[in-house]
Amino acid sequence: MFLAKVVGSVWATKKTDNLTNLKFLVVHPLNLKKDPLTDVVIVADVLGAGIGETVICAYGHAARKAIQPEQPADLSIEAAVVAIVDKLDIDSKAMTKE
Amino acid sequence: MFLAKVVGSVWATKKTDNLTNLKFLVVHPLNLKKDPLTDVVIVADVLGAGIGETVICAYGHAARKAIQPEQPADLSIEAAVVAIVDKLDIDSKAMTKE
Amino acid sequence: MFLAKVVGSVWATKKTDNLTNLKFLVVHPLNLKKDPLTDVVIVADVLGAGIGETVICAYGHAARKAIQPEQPADLSIEAAVVAIVDKLDIDSKAMTKE
Amino acid sequence: MFLAKVVGSVWATKKTDNLTNLKFLVVHPLNLKKDPLTDVVIVADVLGAGIGETVICAYGHAARKAIQPEQPADLSIEAAVVAIVDKLDIDSKAMTKE
Amino acid sequence: MFLAKVVGSVWATKKTDNLTNLKFLVVHPLNLKKDPLTDVVIVADVLGAGIGETVICAYGHAARKAIQPEQPADLSIEAAVVAIVDKLDIDSKAMTKE
Numbered sequence: 001m002f003l004a005k006v007v008g009s010v011w012a013t014k015k016t017d018n019l020t021n022l023k024f025l026v027v028h029p030l031n032l033k034k035d036p037l038t039d040v041v042i043v044a045d046v047l048g049a050g051i052g053e054t055v056i057c058a059y060g061h062a063a064r065k066a067i068q069p070e071q072p073a074d075l076s077i078e079a080a081v082v083a084i085v086d087k088l089d090i091d092s093k094a095m096t097k098e
Numbered sequence: 099m100f101l102a103k104v105v106g107s108v109w110a111t112k113k114t115d116n117l118t119n120l121k122f123l124v125v126h127p128l129n130l131k132k133d134p135l136t137d138v139v140i141v142a143d144v145l146g147a148g149i150g151e152t153v154i155c156a157y158g159h160a161a162r163k164a165i166q167p168e169q170p171a172d173l174s175i176e177a178a179v180v181a182i183v184d185k186l187d188i189d190s191k192a193m194t195k196e
Numbered sequence: 197m198f199l200a201k202v203v204g205s206v207w208a209t210k211k212t213d214n215l216t217n218l219k220f221l222v223v224h225p226l227n228l229k230k231d232p233l234t235d236v237v238i239v240a241d242v243l244g245a246g247i248g249e250t251v252i253c254a255y256g257h258a259a260r261k262a263i264q265p266e267q268p269a270d271l272s273i274e275a276a277v278v279a280i281v282d283k284l285d286i287d288s289k290a291m292t293k294e
Numbered sequence: 295m296f297l298a299k300v301v302g303s304v305w306a307t308k309k310t311d312n313l314t315n316l317k318f319l320v321v322h323p324l325n326l327k328k329d330p331l332t333d334v335v336i337v338a339d340v341l342g343a344g345i346g347e348t349v350i351c352a353y354g355h356a357a358r359k360a361i362q363p364e365q366p367a368d369l370s371i372e373a374a375v376v377a378i379v380d381k382l383d384i385d386s387k388a389m390t391k392e
Numbered sequence: 393m394f395l396a397k398v399v400g401s402v403w404a405t406k407k408t409d410n411l412t413n414l415k416f417l418v419v420h421p422l423n424l425k426k427d428p429l430t431d432v433v434i435v436a437d438v439l440g441a442g443i444g445e446t447v448i449c450a451y452g453h454a455a456r457k458a459i460q461p462e463q464p465a466d467l468s469i470e471a472a473v474v475a476i477v478d479k480l481d482i483d484s485k486a487m488t489k490e
Contacts, residue, residue, distance in 0.1 A: 001318075001336040001371060001372060001373050002334070002335065003304075003336055005192060008186065008187045008188035008189055008192075009187045010154065010183055010185075011186075012182055012183050013182075014145055015180060016145070016163075016164040016180045016181065019180060019181060024099075031332045038129045041099070042099040042100060042101055042154050043099070047309070047310070052189070052192045056304065056318065058372045061372070062369065064160070065310075065368070065370045069311070073159065073163070075160065075163070076156055076164040076178075077099060077180070078159070079099050082309060082370045082371070083306035083310065083318075084307075084308040085304055086306055086307055087305040088302065088303075088304055088320065089320075090302035093346075094300065094346045105287055105290040108279075108281055110252060110280055112244075113279035116265070122252065136227045137227050137228075138226065138228060139197070149287045150287070150290045158256060158257075162257075162258070171257065173258065173261070174254055174258045174276075175254060175258050176255050177197050177254075203483055203486040204480065204481045204486075205480075206395075206477055206480055206481075207480075208476055209476075210440075210475065210476040211474060211475035212457075212474045213461070214457065214458075215475060222480065234423045234424045236394070236395055236422065236424060238394060248483070269457070270457070272450055272454045273454050273474070274393060274452055274453070274455075295434040295435070296433065297402075297432055324432065325432055326430045326431075327430040341408070350404060350407075350416065352470045352471075354452060355452075355470070356467065356468045356469050357470075359408075359465070359466070360408040363409070374468075377402075377408065379404050380404055381403040382400065382401075382402055383400045383401045383402075383403075384400035384418060385443045388398065388399040388400075
């Protein structure tokens with residue numbers, strides 16, 4: 001899974017039938033560089049993640065299972081929010097190579 | 099899923115039998131850098147996306163389910179347009195790191 | 197799927213049983229940069245793609261379905277040629293960002 | 295699979311139902327460059343990997359099978375620790391190109 | 393699939409049950425740059441590939457099918473050696489862009 005920050009939403013009228021009523025967010029995968037954020041991933045969300053929040057996203061079957069637990073294989077998505085992050089504990093010593 | 103801009107089409111006579119009559123587009127995945135667009139992904143499309151339009155594309159099972167909902171596993175594709183974007187709302191403040 | 201140019205072949209005597217008699221090509225994924233081609237992907241092929249030809253390749257289930265339509269899950273491959281490109285129409289105006 | 299170093303943990307109250315009680319680690323994929331570690335992957339763990347340990351992580355079905363062997367398809371994860379590394383033997387001569 | 397050079401082995405006592413007795417190699421994916429090899433992938437192997445040998449590796453279902461043909465879905469791996477390369481024929485003319 002990857003960490004990401006929610007930065008926007010996407011609106012689409014013309015889409016695959018099985019995506020009707022699904023909410024799509026624009027998220028930026030996070031790393032620990034100081035580079036500006038430029039990559040964009042589109043993810044489905046049913047947890048209600050808001051702009052600026054940090055989320056955990058998953059790809060593939062895991063994403064479909066999060067959005068539609070009963071019939072995941074009916075969905076044409078492959079990325080979704082699976083958790084909204086409360087707290088991130090990073091050990092700064094562990095982050096340097098031995 | 100990823101955001102992309104439609105920039106062309108591909109024509110192929112010799113192809114896997116299960117791809118007959120399928121339309122293939124050339125798309126450029128979009129990020130928020132000012133770099134020229136150079137990456138290319140080939141996606142199947144049944145929504146009728148036109149040159150210059152921004153689309154949401156999905157990989158794998160999600161792509162096959164979008165193109166052929168009844169028997170998705172019969173298709174030899176792994177990327178497809180799943181939505182044509184009307185509007186993209188990006189929060190510029192959320193895009194800088196804290 | 198990705199666009200690639202066929203640049204070579206690989207020969208292997210010692211291999212997984214289910215790969216016997218399968219032909220493997222060395223291909224270079226294509227982008228629109230002027231960089232020299234350096235990345236290499238190994239793909240199975242039953243369409244007869246020749247050196248120098250441009251092909252569309254697919255990953256995963258799509259690749260197995262192209263090579264062995266009857267029992268795709270029996271194959272230990274995850275990349276294959278699914279089409280040989282006749283013509284590529286790229287709109288140069290669409291390739292610059294607005 | 296990829297090698298990674300455990301550098302932290304993530305806490306999330308609001309998450310997909312099937313992830314309740316699952317532990318998520320922040321790991322850095324390892325390569326052999328001297329670059330500082332900046333990429334981050336979120337993985338589920340049931341082996342008890344600690345901060346600073348080197349682990350082998352797997353994606354997709356393999357990850358779900360490691361965390362929940364009985365009903366792997368019920369989980370909304372796609373990355374997990376599958377082994378904690380005791381020893382890594384790298385042949386330095388093999389690492390230069392001929 | 394990708395080409396790689398075998399550069400080492402990994403030893404792990406604590407691991408997912410279904411990985412007992414499985415051999416894990418450290419391999420470097422090969423490209424045609426003159427860059428030093430720094431990326432590392434961990435792959436399972438039952439073909440007996442030795443240090444310094446060039447191999448073809450596959451991801452996902454293809455990898456599991458190569459290691460355990462009878463019950464591939466029982467394995468928590470997603471990368472494996474599927475062939476040991478005897479000979480690589482690269483056409484140098486095909487490698488420059490037109």
